[in-house]
Amino acid sequence: MRCLVFPSPADVIQAVADRIADRLQAQPDLSLGLATGRTMVPLYAELLGRSLNWQHCRIFALDEYWGLATDHPSSFAAELRQRFCQPAGLRPEQVQFLNGAALDPAQESQRYRRCLEQAGGLDLQLLGLGENGHLAFNEPGSARESRVRLVQLSDRTRQQNAGAFGGDPEAVPSAALSLGLADILEARELLWLVTGASKTKILAQALQPPPTTAIPASYLQEHPATTLYADHAAAAALTVDQS
Numbered sequence: 001m002r003c004l005v006f007p008s009p010a011d012v013i014q015a016v017a018d019r020i021a022d023r024l025q026a027q028p029d030l031s032l033g034l035a036t037g038r039t040m041v042p043l044y045a046e047l048l049g050r051s052l053n054w055q056h057c058r059i060f061a062l063d064e065y066w067g068l069a070t071d072h073p074s075s076f077a078a079e080l081r082q083r084f085c086q087p088a089g090l091r092p093e094q095v096q097f098l099n100g101a102a103l104d105p106a107q108e109s110q111r112y113r114r115c116l117e118q119a120g121g122l123d124l125q126l127l128g129l130g131e132n133g134h135l136a137f138n139e140p141g142s143a144r145e146s147r148v149r150l151v152q153l154s155d156r157t158r159q160q161n162a163g164a165f166g167g168d169p170e171a172v173p174s175a176a177l178s179l180g181l182a183d184i185l186e187a188r189e190l191l192w193l194v195t196g197a198s199k200t201k202i203l204a205q206a207l208q209p210p211p212t213t214a215i216p217a218s219y220l221q222e223h224p225a226t227t228l229y230a231d232h233a234a235a236a237a238l239t240v241d242q243s
């Protein structure tokens, strides 16, 4: 894994946006996996501020709350649509969301998996880090072999994400659809954004070999083309060169 450490979250965003821009220019029909969460918010604003041609790319969402339709204001689909897909001028057929209001989670997971396969897999996937080590919504205990599926959310994750639900953890859905660890690790390149002091301890644990199901993000150690983009605060417990 390549580990890049920057003075501030703003520097992280610039570096990640540079990498996405380079990849998109080299491959206009890029299959790009988008993540949500506070870490990603300034990235979408930065990407929109650059003159990039998104007309040929394909977009895939990483996860979605179970029980929320794609037009529910607190759904990840609505967030991605509002923060990026609509202002970037993406056509609906370019974008795939997980449907959190599908009748059958297993069927919806299979449908999404087929979409990914038909697109030839993901070229580039953005990832954040949960404070409990989750990756997408793969909570501690998730298997390395896991695929798109319905997952139960931990109390810690519901607390972490309560901001989008009026600050009430009880209002956060207790389950979600998520790409599995095997799906994520099949993406050809992973950009892992980790910023802020709340991630310092878990980031150091996630980078400690060997990978463990107790910290799903630790499986990124196995991926041949992952770049960690961390700020000084998140990287404070790492021993990498922070110059």
Ligand SMILES: O=P(O)(O)OC[C@H]1O[C@](O)(CO)[C@@H](O)[C@@H]1O
Binding pocket: 035, 036, 037, 038, 039, 040, 063, 127, 128, 129, 130, 131, 135, 136, 137, 161
């Ligand atoms: O960037 P945040 O808000 O700390 O969230 C971390 C991660 O957890 C999630 O909420 C779950 O996928 C992601 O959206 C995010 O990447």
